[in-house]
Amino acid sequence: MKKKFTLFNLIAVLGLCTMFTSCTDDDTEEAMVLSGQWRGDWGMYYEIEHLGLIYTFDSYDTDIVFYPDHDYATHGYGYQVDWYREGPYERMSYRFNWSINNGVVYLTYPGYPEYNTSIRDYRMNNDRFTGYFSNGTQPFYLYKIADYYNWSYYYDYDYHYWYYDDWSWDYYAKTRGAAAEGDSVKGSTKEDRIVKIGSRLAE
Helix, strand or coil: CHHHHHHHHHHHHHHHHHHHCCCCCHHHHHHHHHCEEEEEECCEEEEEEECCEEEEEECCEEEEEEEECCCCCCEEEEEEEEECCCCCEEEEEEEEEEEEECCEEEEECCCCHHHCEEEEEEEECCCEEEEEECCCCCCEEEEEEECCCCHHHCCCCCCCEECCCHHHHHHHHHHHCCCCCCCCCCCCCCCCCEEEEEEHHHC
């Protein structure tokens, strides 16, 4: 009788697990796939003001990693680095928190709450991640680099890497007619340059 009672209890527990949580629910499965390093088109750009004129620079690549808070967690934290070929910034990096709830991915940026967004209508597998931001009409495209990643290479998070490139500024001044040739941007500070940062795919 004791063995039958134990077996009955085991069957009952498994039944409850299946009924209420399916043991591993869809959000957990999605979170397990999402965890890791991705690269691709996140649609990022930034605008700066120089001599009263606005310059826009588009990122050519985004490197983003999602870390779960623990095994089988449906939430966690991450780091994002956007790379630029032109303009005064070579890269821009951010911390963010993420979670998945009822099939929706939520991203919150503690340092930049205006960038908080959600991702719906997405498709994701172990190789590709594509979908739409909450206010976007065009999809983003990412491909997976690794399930686990050592982010120590990016030693300074939330840090905008600043550099000055004469060629870049001469190029934009000439092609867009936005500034006189030879204008220098060295006199301005980092803080008063950036007018806007965002994703064109989220607007």
